[in-house]
Amino acid sequence: MSFKESIVQSAEQRAFLTAALAWTRRPDERHAVRMLRSPFSGVPQELGAAYAALSASEGGLLDRVAQERSLAPFAASLRELEKIGDGETARNEIVRRFQLEADVPPVAVERGELKLCEPAVPEPRLGMRAARPRFSASQLNAYVECPRKWFYRYMCGAVEDKGSSASFYGTAFHAALEALHGEFPRPGDAEPAELSLKLEGLVNSAFDRHRNNFETPVEYELQRRRAQRTAKKYVEWLLAEAKRASFTVVGCELSAELEMEGYEFIGYIDRLDRDDKTGAVAVIDYKTGTIATSAAEYREKIRQFKDFQLPFYYWARTAEGDKVWKLALLPLKDALLDVQPIVLEVVPVPSEIGRSQSATGVIPLSELERARERMIDICAELTAGTTAAFPVTTDPSACTYCSYAIACAGRPYPPDQRFGR
Numbered sequence: 107m108s109f110k111e112s113i114v115q116s117a118e119q120r121a122f123l124t125a126a127l128a129w130t131r132r133p134d135e136r137h138a139v140r141m142l143r144s145p146f147s148g149v150p151q152e153l154g155a156a157y158a159a160l161s162a163s164e165g166g167l168l169d170r171v172a173q174e175r176s177l178a179p180f181a182a183s184l185r186e187l188e189k190i191g192d193g194e195t196a197r198n199e200i201v202r203r204f205q206l207e208a209d210v211p212p213v214a215v216e217r218g219e220l221k222l223c224e225p226a227v228p229e230p231r232l233g234m235r236a237a238r239p240r241f242s243a244s245q246l247n248a249y250v251e252c253p254r255k256w257f258y259r260y261m262c263g264a265v266e267d268k269g270s271s272a273s274f275y276g277t278a279f280h281a282a283l284e285a286l287h288g289e290f291p292r293p294g295d296a297e298p299a300e301l302s303l304k305l306e307g308l309v310n311s312a313f314d315r316h317r318n319n320f321e322t323p324v325e326y327e328l329q330r331r332r333a334q335r336t337a338k339k340y341v342e343w344l345l346a347e348a349k350r351a352s353f354t355v356v357g358c359e360l361s362a363e364l365e366m367e368g369y370e371f372i373g374y375i376d377r378l379d380r381d382d383k384t385g386a387v388a389v390i391d392y393k394t395g396t397i398a399t400s401a402a403e404y405r406e407k408i409r410q411f412k413d414f415q416l417p418f419y420y421w422a423r424t425a426e427g428d429k430v431w432k433l434a435l436l437p438l439k440d441a442l443l444d445v446q447p448i449v450l451e452v453v454p455v456p457s458e459i460g461r462s463q464s465a466t467g468v469i470p471l472s473e474l475e476r477a478r479e480r481m482i483d484i485c486a487e488l489t490a491g492t493t494a495a496f497p498v499t500t501d502p503s504a505c506t507y508c509s510y511a512i513a514c515a516g517r518p519y520p521p522d523q524r525f526g527r
């Protein structure tokens with residue numbers, strides 16, 4: 107180690123030791139945060155920064171680090187030091203635990219004058235790889251939307267997603283529909299009034315199970331009523347579909363597992379229908395958030411490798427021996443609109459995408475094959491261990507609801523905000 111490097115080391119060690127001693131005297135989170143951000147904490151820098159930022163806004167640092175497995179040794183050390191008291195014993199214990207130099211050398215200071223040192227030379231970055239090589243379409247969607255977001259969510263797991271009223275609305279609605287189709291797998295055979303009444307009851311009981319997750323009773327009630335109005339539209343659509351061509355719901359929340367070129371994928375299909383006449387199946391994905399407004403727009407997202415959900419389900423069911431003829435996104439967000447799914451019929455021949463605003467369209471098999479190849483390429487990238495840093499997105503809209511925005515210094519700002527920051 108050169109002289110200058112040793113000065114830097116000394117300063118950092120001294121700062122760490124000072125913060126740790128302060129912690130033994132008074133366990134204040136500010137001291138713990140200073141320790142966490144130091145290279146001597148033994149915590150990876152990105153992870154330390156994320157937790158420090160989170161604790162600055164929401165507090166509860168100790169509880170958070172205790173729950174994160176990779177930070178458990180650091181959390182345990184803090185707890186032990188809390189008990190050890192002040193003085194020489196504490197100092198020796200800190201030096202031993204965090205492998206500091208026993209006699210931390212002083213920082214070079216001459217006659218009260220602070221001697222600045224050269225910045226530390228950064229260590230060469232090492233490549234990272236996905237720790238658990240099991241993928242889902244939503245994981246790959248997150249990666250193509252923003253590689254940094256993927257890193258935060260799937261490699262660090264740094265921020266717990268507490269859910270939102272929109273996500274609890276979706277969970278409760280999915281549960282109600284699963285129960286409905288478990289009881290009425292052939293909606294065309296059911297009495298319309300009975301179907302409607304049943305779904306009303308199921309929506310009420312599903313929302314009741316999530317009552318405490320909503321922030322306020324008013325929010326709960328608003329979301330429940332929204333679901334009830336949407337449920338009525340759903341039943342109208344369901345009966346019209348069954349009248350047009352009878353079908354059987356053969357599965358809800360169906361596990362979809364697939365291995366492609368050695369990469370394992372997993373997901374859950376919201377609903378799988380089998381056409382009573384042809385035996386072909388349709389994959390239905392319920393959407394309680396914003397979706398494409400036309401079949402052409404959704405197909406374009408698949409072509410640009412921005413969405414892998416339905417292509418993945420297509421390949422998973424095809425591997426199970428099904429003939430998949432239709433992929434559909436079913437919007438359940440807006441209670442004021444009729445339920446109008448975005449449908450792509452799978453066709454074996456190439457087809458122009460067109461500019462139609464129609465909710466129904468086609469998708470050639472070749473485009474689903476390209477999506478599958480891209481999924482495999484992404485998995486190869488994520489498991490190669492050659493990625494030293496995951497870049498941030500260039501699209502500011504991806505950051506709007508990102509749970510990691512607080513820890514993400516490099517996020518792009520919308521053009522109208524760039525000069526204001």
Ligand code: SF4
Nearest residue numbers: 252498505508511514
């Ligand atoms: S805030 Fe934006 S740039 Fe940062 S991780 Fe989230 S989506 Fe990516």
